[in-house]
C-alpha cells in the first residue's frame with residue numbers, strides 16, 4: 166500500500182470511529198453530541214473515499230450497514246447454547262410461589278432484577294474481536310435463521326464494540342410504536358395489508374430477503390443476556406446490563422433491583438400504569454435472580470430457566486372489560 170493510500174486508510178479509520186461514536190451516542194445513549202448534518206457530512210465524505218478506494222472498505226464501516234444483494238433464503242444457524250423460553254406467571258400469588266421456591270433453594274439472601282418484557286423478536290448476536298460477525302433469530306430455540314445482513318441495518322446494533330470482545334449476546338429486536346403507525350399508514354395508502362401489531366411488523370421486517378427493505382423499517386433493539394459472561398467479567402445480571410451498555414449495546418433503562426415480592430409488585434404496578442406511554446410495546450415484566458452463581462445453582466428445566474419468571478400483563482382489552490364489570494357492580 167503506497168504512503169498516500171496508507172494515510173487515507175488511517176483517515177477513513179478515524180472517520181469510522183467518529184461516526185460509530187456518534188451512532189452510539191444517538192441510538193444507544195439517546196444523547197447525541199452533534200447535529201445530524203455533522204454526521205451526514207462525515208458519512209458522505211467517508212462514502213466518497215470508499216467509492217474511490219473500495220479496497221479501504223472495512224466490515225465495521227457504517228456505509229456497510231445496508232447490505233448488497235437480495236438473499237435467496239436464510240441459512241440455518243444451530244445455537245451452541247439454546248435460547249430458552251421463560252415460564253409465564255399471571256398473578257401476584259404465582260410470583261410469591263416463584264420467590265418462595267427460589268428462597269427455599271438458595272436461602273433468604275437473594276436479590277432479583279426486574280426488567281420490562283419487550284414485545285419483539287428474540288435475536289442472538291455474535292461478535293469476534295469486537296466485530297459483529299453473525300446475527301440470528303431464536304427459531305425453535307435450538308435452530309434459528311441467519312439474518313445477519315438484515316440485523317446490520319438496525320442502527321442500534323454496533324458493528325464494532327468499544328472493546329475487542331469475543332462474545333454472544335441476546336436480546337429483543339422491536340419496532341417502536343411510532344414507526345409502526347407510520348409504516349401501516351404508508352402500507353394502507355399503498356393498498357398493502359397492514360401489520361396487526363409492532364411485533365408482527367418487526368418479524369416481517371427481519372424476514373425480508375432484501376436488506377434494503379429492512380433498512381427502511383427503523384427497527385431497534387434492547388439486549389439483556391450475555392451467553393458467556395466471562396469476557397465481560399461480571400458476576401450478576403444488573404452489572405451485566407450496565408456492561409452491555411458500556412461496550413456498545415442498547416439496553417433498556419427501566420431495570421430495577423428488587424429484594425422481595427413487595428418491591429417486585431411495585432415495579433409491576435408502576436409499568437402497568439406507564440405501559441401505554443412507553444415508545445415501545447411491552448407485554449409484561451421479567452423477574453430474574455440477579456447473582457449468576459445462584460442462577461447456575463437453580464439451572465434450567467427442559468424448556469426454561471428456573472431462576473426467572475415472566476409476569477404477563479392482562480391483555481389491555483380484558484383490562485377495559487374488567488373496568489366495565491367493576492363499574493356496573
Ligand SMILES: NC(=O)c1cc2c(=O)c3cc(F)ccc3oc2nc1N
Nearest residue numbers: 249250280281282283337389451470
Ligand atoms: N422480552 C424481553 O424483554 C426479555 C426476554 C428474556 C428471555 O426470553 C429470556 C430467556 C431465558 F432463557 C433467560 C433469560 C431471559 O431474559 C429475558 N429478558 C428480557 N428482558
